[in-house]
Amino acid sequence: MMKFIALILVAFLQLTTSCSKDENPHEVVNLRVNHYKQTAIGFGPRLVLQTQESNEIGTDTWSNFYSDIEGFNYEPGFIYMLSIEKQKISNPLQDGSSIKYILKKVISKEKVSNEVTFEIKLKSIKLSDPPSFITGDLDSNYKILNEIEIDCNDLCENLSEKLQTEDEVSGIFKHADNNTISLISILSE
Known part of the structure; x- marks a missing residue:
């Protein structure tokens, strides 16, 4: 009888220990x-x-x-x-x-200061199909995946050209107003 109680106690402890791991x-x-x-x-x-x-x-x-x-x-x-x-x-x-x-x-x-710069990947044939994360064109506003508007300043034509001719394109940005980011420079491979 004592072995039976000990066996039940051991089984109960194992069961409660394994359950407590899953229940937490x-x-x-x-x-x-x-x-x-x-x-x-x-x-x-x-x-x-x-x-x-x-x-x-x-x-x-x-x-x-x-x-x-x-x-x-x-x-x-x-x-x-x-x-x-x-x-x-x-x-x-x-x-x-x-x-x-x-x-x-x-x-x-x-x-963060509006002077802080950061890099965002804009096009990658290694990562994405289609490779561009950019929507829009020279005639409309550029956006990143229809979510973040890009103020490309005087770099719009350069950005358009790089997106069409390069396999890998990143932008260096600063924060602007209203979920807009300002393009400071373009990196490409």
Whole structure:
């Protein structure tokens, strides 16, 4: 009888230990979000947040963040420090994320200077099919994936030419007003 009780106790402990691991799919972490979005390929071409987590925070290393953060209203031109909850999704969609991100708190939101420059990939035959992340032309406003308007100043013709003739094109930008970015220079390969 004592062996039977011991066996039941061991089985119960194993069961509760394994269940408690599966029942605790939540983790709260700090996430730093950069002041601009980058072009990337997920389910097709898209704009993604640039983030830092854990040991990356405060370094020059930024990672593409392909998920949404529930409750977070991103505004370009600001660097954010967020407290987020990561919840494991038990049955994620095929090719979908297995983690749901929920905003717990905006720890800080710091505006970057309008003089800060940043690089965004505008065309890449290596990354995208079709290769251009740009919509519009010389006669209409250029935009990045119909989301971010580009003020190309006196570089519009040069940008148009590079998008037509080069395989890899990036732009160096500064923030302007109303979700617009100003093109400062063009890099191509």
